[in-house]
Amino acid sequence: MMRQLNMDTVQQNFWKEEFLREKMLRCEWHRKYGSMVKAKQKAKAAARLPLHLPTLHPKTPLSPPPAPKAGPSRAPSPALEVPEQPEMYPVPPATRALLYEGISHDSQGRYRYLNTRHRDIPEMRYRFPITTSFTYGWQLGPPVKQDMVFCKMCHIESFFRKNGAFSPLDPKDLAL
Structure with a gap:
């Protein structure tokens, strides 16, 4: 460019x-x-970290734990306790079952599964918008179907004038 x-x-x-x-x-x-x-x-x-197993020592009699001090204790930060959540919600079992019925060539199986998933709105599939393009349609609700309204006054039969290029204008030729 x-x-x-x-x-x-x-x-x-x-x-x-x-x-x-x-x-x-x-x-x-x-x-x-x-x-x-x-x-x-x-x-x-x-x-991803490798799992380290603790070493086992011979059993010894356990001593009672020391009494906790009455001093102020810090509460654990909530950022560390956030459980892992996947980006997408789990697929309903009925929809997942479509994967295993037939083959895509016959408009079944994966083809039918993907079409069913595509019909769901993004809020039903994802927990939060993943990309910035998601924000344009995020939480808009179902699409509203509008009926087409035609204006009989504006309907013109043809682009060209019926009386020729240099003739005076006919009121039927104007769309006002």
């Missing part, structure tokens, strides 16, 4: 506003969903 060198102040201000708007959208998404994504990443990283 060729770079425009003859930008005036209006175009410069437009691009400046666009960059700021995108930056604000990213910051807003990070503020809203950043903690959930970080908790998920930490849980995945912890799952």
